[in-house]
Structure formats: C-alpha cells, structure tokens
Amino acid sequence: MKEHLKEYISLIDKHLDEYIPEKNNPQSIIYKAMRYSLFAGGKRLRPVLMLSCCKMCGGDINEVIPFACALEMIHTYSLIHDDLPAMDNDDLRRGKPTNHIKFNEATAILAGDALLNKAFEVVSSYNGQNIERALKAINMLAMSSGTEGMIGGQIVDMESENKSITLDELEYLHLNKTGAIIRSACTIGALMGGGCEEQIEAADNFAKNLGIAFQIQDDILDVTGTEEELGKPIGSDANEHKNTYVTLVGLEKSEELSKKYSNKAKESLEIFGKKADFLKSLTDYLITRRN
Amino acid sequence: MKEHLKEYISLIDKHLDEYIPEKNNPQSIIYKAMRYSLFAGGKRLRPVLMLSCCKMCGGDINEVIPFACALEMIHTYSLIHDDLPAMDNDDLRRGKPTNHIKFNEATAILAGDALLNKAFEVVSSYNGQNIERALKAINMLAMSSGTEGMIGGQIVDMESENKSITLDELEYLHLNKTGAIIRSACTIGALMGGGCEEQIEAADNFAKNLGIAFQIQDDILDVTGTEEELGKPIGSDANEHKNTYVTLVGLEKSEELSKKYSNKAKESLEIFGKKADFLKSLTDYLITRRN
Numbered sequence: 001m002k003e004h005l006k007e008y009i010s011l012i013d014k015h016l017d018e019y020i021p022e023k024n025n026p027q028s029i030i031y032k033a034m035r036y037s038l039f040a041g042g043k044r045l046r047p048v049l050m051l052s053c054c055k056m057c058g059g060d061i062n063e064v065i066p067f068a069c070a071l072e073m074i075h076t077y078s079l080i081h082d083d084l085p086a087m088d089n090d091d092l093r094r095g096k097p098t099n100h101i102k103f104n105e106a107t108a109i110l111a112g113d114a115l116l117n118k119a120f121e122v123v124s125s126y127n128g129q130n131i132e133r134a135l136k137a138i139n140m141l142a143m144s145s146g147t148e149g150m151i152g153g154q155i156v157d158m159e160s161e162n163k164s165i166t167l168d169e170l171e172y173l174h175l176n177k178t179g180a181i182i183r184s185a186c187t188i189g190a191l192m193g194g195g196c197e198e199q200i201e202a203a204d205n206f207a208k209n210l211g212i213a214f215q216i217q218d219d220i221l222d223v224t225g226t227e228e229e230l231g232k233p234i235g236s237d238a239n240e241h242k243n244t245y246v247t248l249v250g251l252e253k254s255e256e257l258s259k260k261y262s263n264k265a266k267e268s269l270e271i272f273g274k275k276a277d278f279l280k281s282l283t284d285y286l287i288t289r290r291n
Numbered sequence: 292m293k294e295h296l297k298e299y300i301s302l303i304d305k306h307l308d309e310y311i312p313e314k315n316n317p318q319s320i321i322y323k324a325m326r327y328s329l330f331a332g333g334k335r336l337r338p339v340l341m342l343s344c345c346k347m348c349g350g351d352i353n354e355v356i357p358f359a360c361a362l363e364m365i366h367t368y369s370l371i372h373d374d375l376p377a378m379d380n381d382d383l384r385r386g387k388p389t390n391h392i393k394f395n396e397a398t399a400i401l402a403g404d405a406l407l408n409k410a411f412e413v414v415s416s417y418n419g420q421n422i423e424r425a426l427k428a429i430n431m432l433a434m435s436s437g438t439e440g441m442i443g444g445q446i447v448d449m450e451s452e453n454k455s456i457t458l459d460e461l462e463y464l465h466l467n468k469t470g471a472i473i474r475s476a477c478t479i480g481a482l483m484g485g486g487c488e489e490q491i492e493a494a495d496n497f498a499k500n501l502g503i504a505f506q507i508q509d510d511i512l513d514v515t516g517t518e519e520e521l522g523k524p525i526g527s528d529a530n531e532h533k534n535t536y537v538t539l540v541g542l543e544k545s546e547e548l549s550k551k552y553s554n555k556a557k558e559s560l561e562i563f564g565k566k567a568d569f570l571k572s573l574t575d576y577l578i579t580r581r582n
Contacts, residue, residue, distance in 0.1 A: 026463065027443040029450065034438075081404060086396035105377035109400065110446055113372060116404065117437040120411045124430035135426055139415035146408040147325075152318040155401055159320065172317065 001281040005048060011061075012047040013039070015069050019122050033103045033111035034118070037076050041094045041231075045214075045286070046071045046181060050189035052282070053203045056275045059193025063128060067137055067188050070119035071181060074145045077115035080108055082154070095231030116145075130192070137188045144184035153177025162241050170243055171212065179211035202271050209265035210283055216258040217287050219244035220251065229291045262287045292572040296339060302352075303338040304330070306360050310413050324394045324402035325409070328367050332385045332522075336505075336577070337362045337472060341480035343573065344494045347566045350484025354419060358428055358479050361410035362472060365436045368406035371399055373445070386522030407436075421483070428479045435475035444468025453532050461534055462503065470502035493562050500556035501574055507549040508578050510535035511542065520582045553578045 016038055023031040047068035054064045083090040083098040084105065091101050100108035123141060126134040143149055153176030160173065186207035190200040221229070222237045223246055237244045245254040262283050269276035307329055314322040338359035345355045374381040374389040375396065382392050391399035414432060417425040434440055444467030451464065477498035481491040512520070513528045514537055528535045536545040553574050560567035 025443075026447045026450075027438060027467075030438050030442065030446045077404075081400055084397075084400065086400060106375075106449055107446070109372055109375065109377060110442055110449075113368075113403070113407065114438050114442045116407055117433060117442060121430065121433040121437050124426060124433050126426065131422060131426060135415060135417065135422060138429070139412065142408060142412040142415050146412050147318060147321050147405050151321065151401055151405045151408060152316075155321045155398070156317045158397055158401075159317075176318075 001278060001285065004278055005282065005285075008048045008051050009044045011051075011065070012044050012068060012072065015065050016072060019066075019069055020073075020118060029103075029107065030110060030114050033099060033107050034076075034115050036102055037080050037099050037111065038073065038115070040096055042072065042076065044072060046075055046185040048282070049182065049185040049207070049210075049279075052279050053186045053189030053195075054193030056203075056269075056272050056279065057190050057193035057195035057199050058275075059189075059195070063130070064189055064192045066122045066126060067141065067192065068185075070123045070141060071185055071188075073115040073119040073122070074141075074150075075181060077112040077119075078145075078150060078154070080112040080115070084108060087158075090232070092232045119145075133191060137192055140184050140188050140191070144180040149176055149180030149184075150178075153180065160243055163243075165243050165248075167248055170245065170248060173243075174212060174215045175208070178215050179208060182211040182214070183207040198271065202268050205268035206265050206279065209261045209268060210286070213258050213261035213265060213283070213287050216245045216254050216261065217289065219246045220254050220258065221290070222246070223251065225290060231291070258287055292569060292576065295569055296573065296576075299339045299342050300335045302342075302356070303335050303359060303363065306356050307363060310360055311364075311409060320394075320398065321401060321405055324390060324398050325367075325406050327393055328371050328390050328402065329364065329406070331387055333363065333367065335363060337366055337476040339573070340473065340476040340498070340501075340570075343570050344477045344480030344486075345484030347494075347560075347563050347570065348481050348484035348486035348490050349566075350480075350486070354421070355480055355483045357413045357417060358432065358483060359476075361414045361432060362476055362479075364406040364410040364413070365432075365441075365472060368403040368410075369436075369441060369445070371403040371406070375399060378449075381523070383523045424482060428483055431475050431479050431482070435471040440467055440471030440475075441469075444471065451534055454534075456534050456539075458539055461536065461539060464534075465503060465506045466499070469506050470499060473502040473505070474498040489562065493559050496559035497556050497570065500552045500559060501577070504549050504552035504556060504574070504578050507536045507545050507552065508580065510537045511545050511549065512581070513537070514542065516581060522582070549578055 020031060020034050020038060050064050050068040050071060051061045054061050079093065080099045082088050083093060084100055090098050092098065099111055123138050128134065153173055156173045157177055183204055186203040187200050190203040219237065222244065223235060245257065265283050266280045269279055311322060311325050311329060341355050341359040341362060342352045345352050370384065371390045373379050374384060375391055381389055383389065390402055414429050419425065444464055447464045448468055474495055477494040478491055481494035486494065510528065513535065514526060516525055518525055536548065556574050557571045560570055
C-alpha cells in the first residue's frame, strides 16, 4: 500500500510542478508564493483519494490528474487564507513559516486567490473525449469548495468559535469544511473513472465517513501528538477555544467514534470487492497516523 | 443607447440576485457579505460588454448571462480583496464602507473567495447545446482572471508601488490588471454569440483599446473628479504614490491618450457595420463619464 501511495504522490507532485512552474516574468513572485505552500509537505490525501477511486472504478487515472491537482490547489489556498492574521493567525504550518510570514499578507492573499483560480484554469483546459462528464466534474469541484461546501463550513466554524455547539452542529461544520472536498475527490474520481451511479454513491458514502474519521483523528492528534510530529504547537485547538471532537466528547469517546466512522467507510466499499483493498488499507493508515 | 444600457443592467442584476440569493442557513452571513459588495452600485461594465458583443455577433444573450454574471462576481471579489488592510487599505468604495469595514476582515476574505468560487459554479452549470464552446469560454474566463491576467497585474501593481515605472510598464500592468477581464468579457461574448475567428479578434482589439482608454479615464477622474462623483477621496492615487497615467505623463497628455485609444477601440468594430453602434456610443459614454 505504501509503495502504491508513494507512486500516486510523486505523480501528483510532478503534475503540480508542471501546472505551476517557476516563472521568470514580472509576476514571478506570485508563482513563488503559490509553490511555497503547494510544496510544503502536504500529504496529498485528496488527490490520492481521487486517483484511487478512479482506478477502483476501472478508469484511466490520466483522466483525473487535472482534477486531482486542482483539488490540491484548492485545499492549499484554503490553508493559506485560513492562516492569515485576520483568520486563525497561525505562524507555522507543517513546521514551516506560513505563507504570509514567509512573504507578506498581501502576497499571501493573492497567492491563495491565484491557487483557487488556477484550479479552474487547469480543469477547464480538459481536452479529452468525455467533455460532458468533465463539465459535470468541474461543477462538482466548484460546488464542493463553495458556499454550500468548504467555504460554508469555514464561515460556520468562524461563527462558532468561543461558542459551545452540539455534536450535530460540529458534524455539520466538518461535513462542509473538510468533508465536502474529500467527497468531491472521491465522487469526481468515480465519475471520471467511468463509475456507474451505484459506484459513485458508494464512493461518496466512503468519503463522507472517512472525512469524519479523519477530522476526529486530527482533533485527537492535536492533544496526543508532539510538536515535532505535527509541525505546530500542540493543544492549540483548546487554547483557541475551538470546538473539536475531543473538547466536546473527550478523548476516549473520540477514539471510539473515529473507529466507528472508519469502519463504516470501509464497509461502503464492499461492492468493489478486491479493488477496494488499497482504499481500505489507506483508511486504516490514515486513522492511525501520527501527523 | 442609455435605455438599452439600463435594460442590460437590470437583466444582469436580476440574474445575480438569483445566483446569490439571501439565505436562511447557518452560513447566511457569507451570502450577505457577497451581496453587499455585489449590489453596491457597480456599473456592470464587464457584463454589459459581454452581452453587447454576443448580440453584435448575432448570438442569443441568454447563452452568455451566466458568463456575464461570473465576470461581475470576479470583478467584485477582486475589489473586496484589493480594499483589505493588507492591500490598499480602503475604507470607502462607491461612497459606502468597504466589505471588511461593514463586516470584518475574515468575512471579507471569505466573501471574496466565495465570489470567485461562485463564478465557476455558475459557468460550470451550463446546460445548453454548445458544451464544447462553453468549456472553452470557462477556460478563457479563468485565464483572464489568473496569474497571467488580473492577478498577475495586481501583483505587478503592488510590486511597483513607490517605484517609478515607464509608460510601457504601466501599460503592461493595466493590460493585465484591468484589461484582461475586459478582454475576456468581449471575446467570450463574441465566442458564445457564435462569432467567427475574425469577429472574435475584432472584439478582442476593441476590448484591448477600450480597456486602456477606460483606465486612463479612471486616472484622470482621480484628479479632476469630486469626492461626491467618485464616492471616495480624490487625489488618493497620488497620495499613495501610485503610478498612474496622470502622474506619469500629466493631465493633458492623458486626455489625448484616452481619446486616441477610444478611437482605436471604435475603429476595431468597423467589420460589424451598424451592429456596432451600441458599443461605439458606449465607448464615448465611458470616456466622458464623471464617475
């Protein structure tokens, strides 16, 4: 599984490097700032999920590479903007200075904008055979990162800081904030991979449950991880009065929930038989990760 | 011409209102913030240009309405982010508090992101007959607002503040910063309106020249307008040590240049005969405007 994972990651990295190269023009600084965060050691989880779902449905992964890279750009832009002083005001991410610390705030705002924009440049330059399918996939991508997806989740997250919320509300928040683009990673992968309705739905169910398990694990790591493992100070969620699974239901119950959701995720893939083996192992790997 | 202009504007406003309605959900605040800037009295120049170019090529304007609205969303997001404290730090726009003053910085950042994202949600939901053409238009839209278009121009503008630049450099900056999306307004209009290569090129030439004339006029108004006409303090460009046509070549020469470029714009439309009348009058109207 880990070999396979490495291959996917280096394929994604190669294409990201081509889509956003170093430039020698008057606006070279924006490329530098975009690349800085794009190549800051991300796990490439979303692209990997997309490639795997495409493959699991019997598709050609070349069909989804632009979409997979676009999703990583969108994920990266959201981190850059999230880290800004007006938002989470974080100086470190993955052990490195955040974009606005490395460059400056104005550049970080524009680099985020540019990554979101580039995502749509890349997917709209599709020149394959399944143009109708591609347009549908672009729409799924845009919907998942917008006001009824990721951005919607971010604003609800922001509004709920320093307020106590229920477990249901926390789930709504994450279903949008992190869940929506994890879901579009899997459903676009399945769609572009030629999956039928039933397969796309199974991929969606997998993603929905994995997304929650992944988020719970994130919250757990914030209290059980070390600064070295995380690349940022531990306990920062509690210090910033954020609502997390751990602050809401405690560590033990969180671990139980994480297990429950990751099992549900794996069960969603039954219809794929052996073809789901990679994603099942990946699920186990993700919820036992230390960073 | 003015009647016609009003009709176009109210058509655009009606559709913008439908694309970004008031919402009654946990993320309602983001819709409120997006609408605040979207309906703050913009001239709708870019959508109007797109609709007119589509019509001039004999097309059905319903085909371009999603694209026209998307362009206005992109224009609006760029203004919201431009006004932020880390960027131009403006408190007023069109006589009203800027987005981050009315709401807060975090909400303004997200509202800008959301408008850019929404633009691509809208155009990718295209369900007409010319799907290949639509995908091409989405790509033109994305290219014009990205690092080799508007964002590229913004970063060059930022980098050149407090430096003296040449007239050529100023033109490069504006060709990207404001010019790129004025050009895509016209070329997408012509493309989706069924225009042939020659017509699309003519629309592009028109837009290129109009964009420069429009920018020069903007710079002129910054020194000759009144605060009431502009809805913001006059002379702010010079105070902020910005490079403008007026600071570079003076007022008289700027007026000459504005005339020259608007004439070139109108000449580009000769191949359309009488069908170009609206755009020619609009050009004259734009470069004699007082706000």
